[in-house]
Amino acid sequence: MAQAPAPAVRFVDVSRHYGDVRAIDNLSLEIADGEFFSLLGPSGSGKTTCLRLIAGFEQPDVGHIAIHGKPVQGVPPYQRDVNTVFQDYALFPHMSVGENVEYGLMIRRVPVVERRRRAGEMLDLVKLGGLDHRKPAQLSGGQRQRVALARALVNRPRVLLLDEPLGALDLKLREQMQVELKALQRQVGITFVYVTHDQGEALAMSDRLAVFNQGRIEQLGPPGEIYDRPATRFVASFVGVSNVCDAALAQMLTGRAQAFTIRPEKIRLAEPLSMAPDSWRSIGGVVESVVYLGAATRFQVLLEEGGRLSALRQNTDDAAKTPVAGDRVRVSWQPKHEHPLQESA
Amino acid sequence: MTTLVHGETTSPVQRLANALYLHPRLLLFLLLTPPLLWLGVIYLGSLFTLLAQSFFYIDDFSGMVVREFSFATWGQLFTLSNFDIILRTVLMAAVVTVAAALLAFPLAYYMVRHASVRMKALLYLGVMLPLWSSYLVRVYSWKLILAKEGVITWLAETLHLTWLLNGILAIPVIGGPSLSTSDIGTFLVFLYVWLPFMVLPIVAALERVPKSFLEASADLGAPPRDTFRRIILPLALPGVVAGSIFTFSLTLGDYIIPGIVGTSHPFLGQAVYAHQGTAGNIPLAAALTIVPVVIMGAYLVVSKRMGAFDAL
Numbered sequence: 001m002a003q004a005p006a007p008a009v010r011f012v013d014v015s016r017h018y019g020d021v022r023a024i025d026n027l028s029l030e031i032a033d034g035e036f037f038s039l040l041g042p043s044g045s046g047k048t049t050c051l052r053l054i055a056g057f058e059q060p061d062v063g064h065i066a067i068h069g070k071p072v073q074g075v076p077p078y079q080r081d082v083n084t085v086f087q088d089y090a091l092f093p094h095m096s097v098g099e100n101v102e103y104g105l106m107i108r109r110v111p112v113v114e115r116r117r118r119a120g121e122m123l124d125l126v127k128l129g130g131l132d133h134r135k136p137a138q139l140s141g142g143q144r145q146r147v148a149l150a151r152a153l154v155n156r157p158r159v160l161l162l163d164e165p166l167g168a169l170d171l172k173l174r175e176q177m178q179v180e181l182k183a184l185q186r187q188v189g190i191t192f193v194y195v196t197h198d199q200g201e202a203l204a205m206s207d208r209l210a211v212f213n214q215g216r217i218e219q220l221g222p223p224g225e226i227y228d229r230p231a232t233r234f235v236a237s238f239v240g241v242s243n244v245c246d247a248a249l250a251q252m253l254t255g256r257a258q259a260f261t262i263r264p265e266k267i268r269l270a271e272p273l274s275m276a277p278d279s280w281r282s283i284g285g286v287v288e289s290v291v292y293l294g295a296a297t298r299f300q301v302l303l304e305e306g307g308r309l310s311a312l313r314q315n316t317d318d319a320a321k322t323p324v325a326g327d328r329v330r331v332s333w334q335p336k337h338e339h340p341l342q343e344s345a
Numbered sequence: 346m347t348t349l350v351h352g353e354t355t356s357p358v359q360r361l362a363n364a365l366y367l368h369p370r371l372l373l374f375l376l377l378t379p380p381l382l383w384l385g386v387i388y389l390g391s392l393f394t395l396l397a398q399s400f401f402y403i404d405d406f407s408g409m410v411v412r413e414f415s416f417a418t419w420g421q422l423f424t425l426s427n428f429d430i431i432l433r434t435v436l437m438a439a440v441v442t443v444a445a446a447l448l449a450f451p452l453a454y455y456m457v458r459h460a461s462v463r464m465k466a467l468l469y470l471g472v473m474l475p476l477w478s479s480y481l482v483r484v485y486s487w488k489l490i491l492a493k494e495g496v497i498t499w500l501a502e503t504l505h506l507t508w509l510l511n512g513i514l515a516i517p518v519i520g521g522p523s524l525s526t527s528d529i530g531t532f533l534v535f536l537y538v539w540l541p542f543m544v545l546p547i548v549a550a551l552e553r554v555p556k557s558f559l560e561a562s563a564d565l566g567a568p569p570r571d572t573f574r575r576i577i578l579p580l581a582l583p584g585v586v587a588g589s590i591f592t593f594s595l596t597l598g599d600y601i602i603p604g605i606v607g608t609s610h611p612f613l614g615q616a617v618y619a620h621q622g623t624a625g626n627i628p629l630a631a632a633l634t635i636v637p638v639v640i641m642g643a644y645l646v647v648s649k650r651m652g653a654f655d656a657l
Contacts, residue, residue: 090561104565
């Protein structure tokens with residue numbers, strides 16, 4: 001009987017503490033081969049520690065880790081088939097770009113001609129062809145980021161780890177790099193493990209993602225699932241903007257005292273006297289604030305019976321006039337977009 | 346009339362501060378002028394005066410300085426006795442530098458990479474503590490330690506290693522009747538006195554190597570010895586060179602230590618001191634002084650060519 005291929009990375013009951021602080025608390029996960037997997041969470045949630053455990057810069061205190069089926073207990077980083085793109089790029093300043101990219105190959109005694117060729121190919125792949133003689137200090141941030149990427153990829157690792165690689169770039173460049181990274185991953189077929197605190201980035205790029213909070217994974221799944229069906233209050237509020245309706249408000253709105261979340265874009269804003277379809281929930285309120293976001297506008301509405309909801313509306317060329325602060329409005333949504341909530345573990 | 350914000354009054358001091366803020370180049374000029382004057386007039390000026398002196402010569406009959414341009418004094422540098430002095434001093438400086446680098450590097454490496462915060466503070470203190478005491482006191486202490494009746498001899502006797510000590514003293518040229526009257530003794534004292542000047546720049550250079558570099562190197566497959574050779578060493582090299590500039594130049598010019606601990610063969614500093622003193626041969630003293638300047642200049646050029654400052 002054919003066996004499923006071993007997962008690229010497997011954590012079993014892993015814990016890592018620094019004194020009293022539990023950076024990682026009894027964590028288990030599996031990352032499939034060839035997947036773009038993101039570790040998402042706020043600072044200090046354990047995602048970077050997780051990455052460092054895979055890379056080998058730290059060892060778990062409890063539990064074990066396997067990479068492609070092989071346990072890596074006590075295996076140092078230079079013996080793992082894993083490469084890392086660091087947050088500060090860590091390009092060696094005393095070497096040229098070409099020498100930086102060739103570094104891993106040089107260490108493994110790949111002959112000069114071949115390693116120069118492979119480094120050249122890799123630099124072309126990240127669109128830095130011809131810059132191999134420059135020094136890292138002469139490059140822009142975006143260029144350095146690509147060199148770091150090339151340096152890691154040229155070794156053909158089976159798993160590539162990326163530690164918030166786009167953090168230092170401006171928005172436009174970051175968005176461009178997100179698309180390029182995703183395309184690159186598809187092209188080379190390597191497992192990418194991507195750490196970020198930017199949920200938009202994680203949603204855009206990942207096949208699956210894990211949301212971290214205080215050393216534990218609160219939810220793991222594909223982006224759509226995380227976004228539309230957040231498992232806990234933390235996930236709902238961390239990933240995207242969300243409306244969290246606690247049990248009391250829910251009781252008023254739906255008749256059942258079950259807390260739920262609903263995404264702002266699912267809420268429709270209309271004239272106070274307008275009628276929503278029968279199946280929809282509908283309630284009146286007053287607009288508290290209007291935030292213009294370019295492509296959309298966000299409205300904060302204070303409901304008649306208390307509580308607040310945030311609604312997001314696309315700025316299409318509608319005849320309907322845009323409410324301003326102080327206007328009375330009617331908010332409505334379909335019950336199917338409510339997602340029941342359990343509290344964080 | 347200028348309108349004032351918040352009704353502040355501008356005192357003369359405030360006006361001066363505003364003027365300097367608005368004219369940064371003026372501020373720079375005012376800040377740089379005193380040290381540049383010092384550097385230019387007192388330091389460089391005196392150095393050039395000295396250089397000028399070296400182009401005069403001593404009249405053999407009258408023993409007076411003849412202020413006419415001549416290369417005669419420079420020619421005297423190449424007499425056997427003078428050249429011997431220069432060579433001995435340069436060799437000693439080189440040996441001291443190499444030994445200091447070999448001793449300082451592991452210590453600095455430990456301090457930066459492995460020592461706990463407390464241990465590191467203690468080591469810093471330990472390295473710098475000698476500099477708080479008098480230079481002469483330290484040198485004389487070493488004279489006593491290295492003397493024939495001193496601690497080293499006693500230690501050798503207790504450990505039944507007298508044969509080793511005698512063997513070391515019997516080495517031709519650098520040996521001698523006792524450690525404190527041999528070139529080996531001079532070397533040891535130089536090494537001790539200049540070690541802090543080698544340790545501290547290397548510590549500074551090693552601390553500037555971010556941990557992520559070492560992790561990146563390991564991540565790319567380099568075992569620790571490769572990381573050391575290819576990442577740490579090249580990046581620490583400017584520190585070693587900086588330290589070596591200290592030890593080399595300080596040894597070249599020193600005239601106190603060889604006089605207290607060592608043989609009667611003079612070093613460069615002692616020769617300069619003797620010539621400008623009782624002998625009254627200022628031109629020769631000046632010419633001898635220029636030698637270390639030229640040597641250090643050449644040293645710096647070679648270091649730069651070899652890429653020692655590339656990682657800066």
